[in-house]
Each structure stands twice: as structure tokens, then as C-alpha cells.
Amino acid sequence: MTNASGAGTGRGMFCLVLHSHLPWLANHGRWPVGEEWLYQSWAATYLPVTRVLRTLAAEGRTDLLTLGITPVLAAQLDDPHCLAGMHHWLGNWQLRAHEAAGMDDQARRDLGAREHRLSAAALTDFEERWAHGGSPVLRELVDADAIELLGGPLAHPFQPLLHPRLRRFQLGEGLADAQMRWGTKPSGIWAPECGYTPGMELEYADAGVRHFMVDGPALRGDTSLGRPVRDSDVVAFGRDLQVSYRVWSPKSGYPGHGAYRDFHTYDHDTGLKPSRVTGRTVDSKDKAPYDPELAAAAIDQHVEDFVATVKARIREENDRTGRPSLVVAAFDTELFGHWWFEGPQWLEKVLRALPEAGVDVGTLRQAREKGYVGEPVDLADSSWGSGKDWRVWAGDQVQDLVRLNDEVVQTALDTVDKARAGERAPGRPELRDRVNDQILREAIMTVQSDWAFMVSKDSAAGYARERAHKHAHATREIAEAVASGHRERAQRLADGWNGADGLFPGLDARRLPDEWTGGQA
Template sequence: MFSLVLHSHLPWLANHGRWPVGEEWLYQSWAGSYLPLTSMLSRLADEGRTNLLSLGITPVLAAQLDDPHCLSGMHHWLGNWQLRAHEAQNRELSTREHRSASAALHEFETHWRHGGSGVIRTLVDSRAVELLGGPLAHPFQPLMDPRLRQFSLTEGLSDAQGRWGTRPCGIWAPECAYAPGMENEYATAGVTHFMVDGPALRGDTSLGRPVRDSGVVAFGRDLSVSYRVWSPKSGYPGHAAYRDFHTYDHDTGLKHARVTGRTVDSADKAPYDPAAAAAAIDKHVLDFVDAVRMRLREESARIGRPALVVAAFDTELFGHWWFEGPQWLEKVLRALPEAGIDIGTLEDARTRGYVGAPTQLEESSWGSGKDWRVWAGEQVHDLVTLNSEVVLAALDAIDKNRGPSGGGQPELRNRTNDQILRETLMAIASDWAFMVSKDSAAGYARERAHIHAHASREIADAVSRGQGERAAELAAQWNRADGLFPSLDARRLRTERSYCRDGETE
């Protein structure tokens, strides 16, 4: 069986800059990836096709796809795209981009104007996709305080329940990061399966593997197949005929050139040719189907039973980074069954027995070196220290600020504590360390981490000083700036005493 897994994620960008890093990143991904991919999946669902892929959507991205400010900004962005198409001097480019912008506007106004939840829920309810959840704000879980890690995961799964009417039993752990013992937390939260990178299973990804004695299954990404599409050095998107991501018309921002060659300067790139790109798509569809078929045969022969191949990618690769990606993906999802290859979700693989012997999974991620260096290395030592300090101050303040719950009296909701947690989770998002380690808008990433860390510490400090009214005022002000996850409730953060007691019992 073949399983395709897509991981959809962007950090919280609303009201935190526009360009070159900020909301523009969200709107480009929305227009380039989320609109065409959901439209494509809807077409396939209308044909009665089910269990096409496992679709991970992080809570922080889902929040933006439902946010009124982001929805309004996206509508303006699509209109501006149409205007930029009018301004293009090249007639062919102008016509092509105007047609694309008009189609995107129609899709957005018809299906998205009230948020993304309705669009995604339709795909889930029709069984076109399996929904994968995850923790709030995309943290690097192995480095988290266990109490906060547990809270973040359960809140993230509850957020999915509220948006889509289903609580995911599978997750894409942020950065595919894992530390021994997390499988028990997954089991407690009702998670039955999760993704890791291939090397975490020592390259043996032909079956899912229960982790130790938890019963929670780890599925590994098959690198030999996944890297045909996207790898650090090669892959289909680099083909000469495809539209070049990095080259654009400076007057309009529209992308008018093809890759042409990996060493060709932007000024020397050839004009984009849709017909040549279409021919390359067909070629790469056939190549991918052949690669999957060969890998399934090899692995089935090796293990002496039907094997599983899992290919996993960032959703934003398809359309945003690789313009032709959505077209390629639709053709692949049609071509695989036509070639006699069974496709299904990770949940299908688990329930249909594509599971082998338990594994003693060790520390891993899907980052450089497949270890934790991107998020815990020397280059981001300052952020690791900042995160530890912020979390410690936040949990200490919340523990001191919780109202009495004894004597039959319920603990009342405390919006101050809620905001401390909200800002803390935003501060420790894995995106900031990733962007610094990869030198991708590192200044913006550090600024974002420090903004949220300052907010958390400012509120926590007022609490610690016994300044309850001041803390509540600060919490309200920061919430007006970033009020995502309105259902986040600090009362569901386990007290230190109860967590330690249960830990000792276990």
C-alpha cells in the first residue's frame, strides 16, 4: 500500500509584518497551495474517491485560515494579484496570471469567505482525507516541560475537534521530533499513530512500528521515494521546464520565467512555457508511479509480506514552492490506482495490519542530521535558554495564580493565566529556531520569539508581584494583539502536584 502524507503549517503571522516576511507568506501559500489543493481533493471526492491521503493541519495554521483579519487580508491579496496581472507588460504573462487570479478569487469567494474549517470539514466528512492533528503553536516537543507538552497536545487535538467535528487519532509531530517516553503521552491523549522520518526507523519504513510497549505506531517517511519529489539537492521541481520560484518581474512581482538551468542567472532565464511544463508533469507522474511500484515490490520481497511505502511532504511544496505541484499531485492520485497500486491513509495502514514488531525508537527529527541540532544546537543556544526561562516563569506564575478548587468549589477560568500560556506557546514555537539555524529571516524569527517571551514574562511578573489587576490589564492588551486559540483554558494545565503524583504512580 502507498500512503501520501502532507504537513500543512505556517507560524502565526497575522499582524506581525507584511513583506518580505509576515502575512505575505501566508497569502502566497494560501493562494498557491491551500486553494488549489483543497479544490483538487474536492474534485476527487465528488468522483467518490476516498482515503486519498493523510492531511496534517497544525492548529496555528487552522487558526489563521479561520481568522477574520486573515480572511479579509487574503481577499485583498487576491484582488491585488488580479490588478498586478493587468499591469504586466508581457501580454501572455498578463493573460495567464489574470486567468489564475480570477479563478482563485472565485474559489475563495465561493468556498472560503467564512473560513477554512468548512472546506476542510467537507473533505474529512466525505472521507477523502484522514486528518492529522498536532500540538498548539507547533513547538519542538522534546525540549518542552512535560506538563506544558501534555497541555499543548491535548489542547491542539481539542482545537481540531472544535473546528472540524473530529478529534484526530493520528498526528504529525512538529518537525517529526521525538524523545523516548513521548509515546506514553500520545497514548494518554488518544493518539494511535504518528510520523517520524525514515532514519528514525533505521531506514526500515516498510511497516509501521509500535513504539516500545505503548501500542502507539510510528510511521516512517520513505526517503528513496520522497526524495524523488523533493530533496536537499534534487527533485522534480528543479526541472528546467517548471516555473522558477526565485525569478520574478520586479514591476509586478509576477513570476514569468522557467528554471531553465540550475546554474543560470535570473536575468538569463527563459520565459515560462506552460506546454513544456505540462509535458514534464506527465513525465514525472510516470516516473513516480514506477518508483512506488518498484519500491513496493522490493520491500515486499525483502520482508516476505505486503509492504507499505509512505511519502511525506510539506503541503506548501505543492503550488507555493513548486507551481506545478498541485497538477502533478492530482495526476499521481489518479495514476497510482490505475497502475494497480493500492493507496490509503496512515489510519488505513494501521487498521489493515501494515504494522510490524515494536521498535525502541530513539531521539530524532526530520531536520539536518535527523537529530535535534536545528532546534537545540549552538547557533540557537540563546533561544533554547530563553525558552527555558520563559516556560519556568510562566508555569510558576500560573501555579501561584490558580484559584481554589477544593471544598467542592470549581476553579474559575482565569484569562490572565490563559494569556500567559498563549504567549509562552507562541514564544517557543519551533519555527523561530528553524529560521535562525537555516539563516532564513533570522532577525524576524528572533524578534518574534522575544516579543512573545516579553509578553509572557510581563504578565507573569505582575502576577508574581501580586498585581492582579495590572496582570489582567496586560493580558487583555496582549490578547487584542494575538487572540488566537480562544478556547485555550489554563485550568486544563495539570498542577505540578498532580503531575508529579501521577508520574510516581506510573
């Protein structure tokens, strides 16, 4: 059976889009920011969300949602170092739960017993299904037609500020990486940070991308249909803020309900989270103990509310436009479990409840194929960040990072161009150069959008600046050795940095576009 079973056909359509992303964290610190961030998200989100999708797929349900996985996250889910670290982390979680279950007070014993059950289930799931990485887990869902996978540029750059040559290279290599991992090349992408500037649609068309995500205001709030961008056939789908904010709003979103587990409050003796939200202004020390029964009741309440919201929004848009309309709700995947503990349970229930209520649920690819596409739009500069402009990645707080990125990218392009020119000869194939590959790899790591975001939002800003400058240093160091003719030293440096930043083994500097030609290859 399909997820919608034909229900609601011709009356509108709902698409749920999840964007899964973390920056490259392997070998770059552990706590409080570093690999711990990856392992927490893996345990709390990636394991339970894929379990939900697998459960629904086993019932014959298809086209449940559109799942974006950035190449830099996919690389970590397949990386041997990260897989070993994750297994160790899950074991440590179980040990902490076991310790809590043996403590004197009843509240900690109850907490420990609950966490022990959760950690045991996570360990079993990981050992049985994730031992060879995340790619087989995702391939199973793709093969079952449970999801549409979205790809993207290699390491999540803020594309509008990136040199067009490196922008095109990152996108092409990112789609090739997806093909290698999942056995299929995505026809859609999640544009990092929903960032856009005119002309990018031509690059998307050249790369074979047929649709991508923007935020609702980029389409002037009319997200009832996807829109071809300018003169291209590439369709931009917009996030419906009225529906999306029902779930994730700083002021009124579901995760802030008093019955849900509080993300910020820890029991410092065990590292476990014992409390419920209780109230938005309640101090951590005064929060009430977590009660799973209260949380379960809140989940049911919020599933019912969300279904009603989606149905009302579809009716409203149908009446306004005079035709069946599309509603797209989009979120960071990490919301479901990592930030909102009950999120995976809510997700499973809502994916059952929507079709039961007569809502046609599908993927972005299906929406395009079913004709939920309107007139072209002259899309302008935009993002899904604060102000829906570029201030988070180009504002006063991060001007030093903007300058750093420009300098590092130009250094990388100049160095690789000169090295490749010296190696090329008529009638002789150009050989792969691992030094050039690593120069581009480190430049790509420098310009990850996360660093500017973390600085602008004052979230581990020191770590973000350190990471940006570390990758910039690596780029410069290798490039200077190449420029001075010290080829052996450049090779040693490239090999050394590759020990920490060896992701994307398929990255090949020979595919760097020679020049920017306005959308033509």
C-alpha cells in the first residue's frame, strides 16, 4: 500500500522534508563540542528516526517523507573512526544508566531503568544494522521506496558567498558522493541554509538537480506550489512557515510543552536527563521529574493538532488559489530526538494519522511529478536564517570569517590551477594528485557554513573560529610548500592532514571546473 492509499488525490498534498546535517567533527575535539555532538545526535535522532521509517516501510507504506542527508554527515556515518566511537559511546550510555539504576533514591533508580532499556535497544539496533555504516541503512529505505533522499554540496557551504568554481565543484562532488554511498544520484537537494543567489539555478541544472528547498519568504509567502526559478526548469519548493512553526517555534512549538523531557537539565552524577520541561520560566533545579505517561498524552494531543493544522492549511490554500495546493513542512532532522526527545514517537504517529485523515502525503519528487508546480519566479537573494537574508553568514560579527574564506579559497584555486597546468601535456592523461585533493578538501572544510552560524548565534563560537582557522592553516601550509617547490614536504603535509580530514575519498581535483562560464559546462 502507499502512504496515502489514493486518499485526498486532487485535494492537495502534504510533504514533510527533514534536513540532516552536522559539520565534520571526527578527530576535532570530543567535549563539550566535537564528537560528542555527533554521537548524541546519532543515538537520539538517526537511530530512532530510521527505525520509525523502517517500521512503516515494513507495513508497505511508501513515499513517507523527503530526507536530506548532507555528504559531510553521510561521511561520518560511514567513517570507521566514528563507527567505533559511536559503539563506545552507546556502551558508556548503558553503563551510566546501570549505575543510576543502582543508586539509593527511587527517582534515580527509575531514571536508570528507563535509560538502560533505551540504551540496550540502541546498542542492539546499532550492532545489527549500522556495523557497516549508515549507507546500507539508508539504501534499504530507498530500495523500499519509503523516502526520497536529497543530496547537496560536499561540506555544507553557504553557497551565495562561495566562489562559483568551488561552488560548482562542491555540488558535483557531493552528488557523486551520494551516488557512491546510496547507489542513486539525488534529483533534489537541500540547498545549505536554504541560501540562494540568482544564477545558482543554472548550476543546479548543469548538475542534474531538478528541485531544491528555499524558505517560505523567498517565494513571498506563497508556498502553495513549487516554482521554476527564472528561465530554468529547476523547481524551488518553499517551506510553509504557518505549518512548520506549529512544531518548531521558539515561543509556541510542541517541544516546549511542560510534559516533554527537558533538553538542558542534566543529573550531573550520571550525565542523564531526569526532568521534564515543567515550565518555560522554571529554573533547572526546580523542574519536575520526567513522566513518560504525561509525555505520551502530550504526543497524542500534538499529533491531533498537527493533522488538523495541515488539513486546515490545505483547505485554506485550495480556497485561495482555486486549485489543489501543496503544503511543505521542513525541519532539521536533529529536532526529532536530539532536541525533542519525544520527536521520533510523534513522527511515527503523525505519519500514520495524516493518511488516515485523508491527507495525500508524498515526497518533493512526487509533488513535482503530480504537477504541483506553478509559474516561474524571479527568486532573489535569500536564506532561512535570521531576517531571511545573509546576515548570519555575512554580517558584521563574521566579517573576519568572510575575508578568511575568500582568501583561503583563492589560495586553493590558484595553487591547484598552477599545479595542474604544470602537469598537463598534450596527448598525456592528467594523473590524480593527492596534494591537490587535500588542498581543496581543507579549503572546503574552512568554508563550512556552520562556523559563521555558530559565531553569529554565540553557540560555541570559540570552537567554530578555531576550526575555521585550523583548516585555513592546513590549506595555506600545503599550498606554501607547493609554491616553494618542496614537493615532498607538500606530500607529507597533505598526508598528515588527511589523517584527521580524510573524508570524501572520491574528491578529485581534476574535476575542478577550469572557469566560471555562467552556467555552461
